[in-house]
Amino acid sequence: MGEVSRLLTDHGPAFGQALLLTWKLTVLSFVPGFLLGMGVTVLRLLPLPPLRFVLTVYVEIFRNIPSVALLIFIVFALPDLNVLIDYEPAVVLTLALVCSAFTADYLRTGINTIPGGQAEAALSLGMRPLRIITAVVLPQALRTVVQPMTSLLIALMLSTSLASQVPFPGRELTALVSKIATDSAAGIPAFAVAAAMYVATGLLIAWAGATLEKKVRILR
Helix, strand or coil: CHHHHHHHHHHHHHHHHHHHHHHHHHHHHHHHHHHHHHHHHHHHHCCCHHHHHHHHHHHHHHHHCCHHHHHHHHHHHHHHHCCCCCHHHHHHHHHHHHHHHHHHHHHHHHHHCCCHHHHHHHHHCCCCHHHHHHHHHHHHHHHHCHHHHHHHHHHHHHHHHHHHHCCCCCCCHHHHHHHHHHHCCCHHHHHHHHHHHHHHHHHHHHHHHHHHHHHHCCCC
């Protein structure tokens, strides 16, 4: 406890800033990733086989490629193609692309739980396919995937440690632990403090997700 107390005395503000940066990266990548995933899901439901095939390939690529490999490609390979992306947008883009693929996959699973008779009934009432998807199917699918999306948000928060692999402006939690371990012998206490912050954030997200699920779940 003494080492942790000394560590917090010396680096307390730095840990606070690192935690805020971790939260910032999580939000900045989750919001566009979630919206992009919903867009992909809607477009995949349209009766356009070529478009559906292209989007399925998109989902499979970004769902299966390692995040760190994608980040390295964006940061170090794209400049060879004259595409320059700064480090922070590169990290956010990497996480958002991965998030969008998993969001689209989870939503597809949620849509499969909805009885097909609902879409047929909506068609018989004269609703267009896009209207059926956005007004009937997607709202119910979102309510069934709260827990998977909660887990995805936690995974995304933990994946912000990718920022430690590039010359990122500022230090999130993992980069700060690495810096402290390099500069001093306080690596283990620094890791313990960062791990406690990751766990506390994950538990907070899980609690919020469970609360939201209780409010919006569909009783069958």
